Amino acid sequence: MKYFSANFIFPITSAPKKNGTVAVSDDGTVMEVFSFRHADAVYYDGIITPGFVNTHCHLELSHLKDQVAAQKGMASFIGELVPKRNSFSETEIKNAIANAESEMIKNGIVAVGGISNTNHTFEQKAKQNLFYHTFIELFDLGAEKADEIFSREKNLKSQISNLKSSLSPHAPYTVSPALFTIIDNLQQEITCIHNQESKAEDDLFKNRTGDLFDAFSKLGIALNWIKAGKTSVHYSLPQMLQSKKIQLVHNTYTGAEDLQFIKSKTAGIKSKIYLCTCPNANLYIENKLPDYNLLRMSGFKMTIGTDSLASNYSLSILDEMKTIQKNYPEIEFAELLQWATINGAEFLGIDNFFGSIEQGKKCGLNLIANLDTEKLSINEKTSVQKII
Ligand SMILES: [Zn+2]
Numbered sequence: 001m002k003y004f005s006a007n008f009i010f011p012i013t014s015a016p017k018k019n020g021t022v023a024v025s026d027d028g029t030v031m032e033v034f035s036f037r038h039a040d041a042v043y044y045d046g047i048i049t050p051g052f053v054n055t056h057c058h059l060e061l062s063h064l065k066d067q068v069a070a071q072k073g074m075a076s077f078i079g080e081l082v083p084k085r086n087s088f089s090e091t092e093i094k095n096a097i098a099n100a101e102s103e104m105i106k107n108g109i110v111a112v113g114g115i116s117n118t119n120h121t122f123e124q125k126a127k128q129n130l131f132y133h134t135f136i137e138l139f140d141l142g143a144e145k146a147d148e149i150f151s152r153e154k155n156l157k158s159q160i161s162n163l164k165s166s167l168s169p170h171a172p173y174t175v176s177p178a179l180f181t182i183i184d185n186l187q188q189e190i191t192c193i194h195n196q197e198s199k200a201e202d203d204l205f206k207n208r209t210g211d212l213f214d215a216f217s218k219l220g221i222a223l224n225w226i227k228a229g230k231t232s233v234h235y236s237l238p239q240m241l242q243s244k245k246i247q248l249v250h251n252t253y254t255g256a257e258d259l260q261f262i263k264s265k266t267a268g269i270k271s272k273i274y275l276c277t278c279p280n281a282n283l284y285i286e287n288k289l290p291d292y293n294l295l296r297m298s299g300f301k302m303t304i305g306t307d308s309l310a311s312n313y314s315l316s317i318l319d320e321m322k323t324i325q326k327n328y329p330e331i332e333f334a335e336l337l338q339w340a341t342i343n344g345a346e347f348l349g350i351d352n353f354f355g356s357i358e359q360g361k362k363c364g365l366n367l368i369a370n371l372d373t374e375k376l377s378i379n380e381k382t383s384v385q386k387i388i
Pocket residue numbers: 056058115194249307308
């Protein structure tokens with residue numbers, strides 16, 4: 001048995017324990033949480049939290065760190081990323097994936113919701129250094145190939161059948177009604193979609209104008225299922241409702257009316273919608289953050305993702321929390337910790353093992369140091385260290 005104590009223990013699902021202690025068995029299972037400093041405890045300056053859950057990460061794009069220009073908007077980002085992602089050798093891609101995974105582990109991440117378009121990450125995931133739920137991502141750009149794309153991606157999914165996985169539509173602007181229907185009819189436990197990530201997506205759905213509309217037009221892709229009028233979530237969400245849980249990722253341009261619409265479509269169904277935020281990627285691509293107060297007021301649970309190293313400088317949930325805290329000081333760190341742990345664990349369906357420090361869980365333990373332990377607020381210098 002090992003005992004870890006700190007200024008505060010944050011079990012997440014119960015009140016913080018000042019000078020508390022966590023007792024952990026040799027295999028990492030939490031045995032007990034004490035509200036006092038145990039005589040045998042190693043004492044840390046800082047707070048102890050459960051391991052972090054990263055609910056949105058494209059691990060397979062790790063080789064594209066510093067390869068795509070920042071703050072040029074979504075159309076430019078996709079335009080640069082697509083040709084570049086295939087211009088590296090498989091060895092380079094796989095080495096970058098292994099390094100990125102090590103970075104996540106070092107940064108106290110214990111579970112990941114990962115997007116895959118290829119099988120590049122599967123070997124690494126099979127080692128089970130972290131818990132992964134893989135979202136095999138589908139898009140057809142309305143090419144009347146929905147069936148063909150579905151069977152191809154179902155085949156990709158079968159290559160990872162020993163680990164948890166789902167099929168997920170990429171984004172409203174890349175998935176036709178035919179493909180949405182096929183995915184929805186699977187009635188999956190969980191799925192996700194990139195939602196209202198860019199201004200160009202808004203322009204495309206509201207007015208059939210803007211950078212994405214222009215970029216696709218140039219490629220001869222008409223996206224003719226998009227009728228000018230309402231924002232993209234009005235198109236996508238009604239075609240996803242057969243899934244039990246849906247994670248909407250980004251929500252950078254999601255407004256009050258959109259949230260009202262989401263509520264009206266899911267009224268009465270508890271914990272169906274999770275809103276994932278990836279603030280550092282939003283700043284990287286669009287230089288804009290979601291309206292967090294609006295999202296929080298909606299009552300939907302928030303989760304945190306790092307997106308990929310193609311659009312981020314690190315794979316660190318703490319770094320994402322720092323960005324939110326800096327821009328929204330009114331949001332308490334304790335609330336952000338819920339986004340970073342239990343909410344994501346709940347969405348991924350792994351809250352029986354992860355997301356909170358409770359007896360019987362193997363949630364991992366992080367030490368958050370160099371923070372204001374009086375006000376319980378984080379700053380630029382705050383660090384994370386994986387204890388177990
Ligand atoms: Zn993404």
